[in-house]
Amino acid sequence: MSDEGVRHAVRTRWGSPAVAPGPRRTVDLDPAEALRLLAGVSLGRIVFTRHALPAIRPVNHVVVAGDVIIHTHEAAALTEQVERVGAQGIVVAYEADVIDADTHLGWSVVVTGYCRLITDPRDTARYRELVRPWADQRTDVLVRLHPDLVSGIRLTGPS
Numbered sequence: 541m542s543d544e545g546v547r548h549a550v551r552t553r554w555g556s557p558a559v560a561p562g563p564r565r566t567v568d569l570d571p572a573e574a575l576r577l578l579a580g581v582s583l584g585r586i587v588f589t590r591h592a593l594p595a596i597r598p599v600n601h602v603v604v605a606g607d608v609i610i611h612t613h614e615a616a617a618l619t620e621q622v623e624r625v626g627a628q629g630i631v632v633a634y635e636a637d638v639i640d641a642d643t644h645l646g647w648s649v650v651v652t653g654y655c656r657l658i659t660d661p662r663d664t665a666r667y668r669e670l671v672r673p674w675a676d677q678r679t680d681v682l683v684r685l686h687p688d689l690v691s692g693i694r695l696t697g698p699s
Contacts, residue, residue, distance in 0.1 A: 562698040564644055574649040574692030577638075579603035582672070584636030586610065586685075588655070590617050601634070602670045608634055608651060608685040609658070611671040619681045622657050629656035634685055639695065649692035651685065658682040 569577070578584070579602075587596050595617055599610045612619050621630050632655040639646035658664055667682050 569692035629654035
């Protein structure tokens with residue numbers, strides 16, 4: 541099928557063009573802007589190592605004082621890895637984005653740092669109120685990602 545045929549099929553199925561005209565530019569975000577954008581969404585993807593291979597899981601989060609707080613459950617692969625190493629934590633990457641499917645404009649943010657269990661009872665009570673999981677699974681473990689690296693890009697239209 542030609543490119544025009546694909547675009548026509550997409551327009552027919554979803555009622556709008558698949559791609560807005562013109563190339564996209566990427567603009568680097570400063571760390572403060574990247575964290576502000578991350579704080580404006582509640583779903584992202586955490587990347588960690590499991591059995592010496594990368595593992596990726598969608599999770600809910602909230603940003604508090606520059607840290608990413610994630611609510612997970614006791615049997616989760618992420619929880620197992622964090623508990624295994626103890627207080628030193630594990631190195632993870634966390635990514636979230638908002639990109640419009642029609643225009644391909646938006647942003648993407650990645651934070652990298654150590655992820656550790658939150659064990660202080662006051663903190664766990666406070667964060668349980670802030671992080672609302674989307675899944676109907678019992679989430680009883682909280683972890684904190686303190687970013688050492690924060691990066692992001694904004695996808696903009698032609699200049």
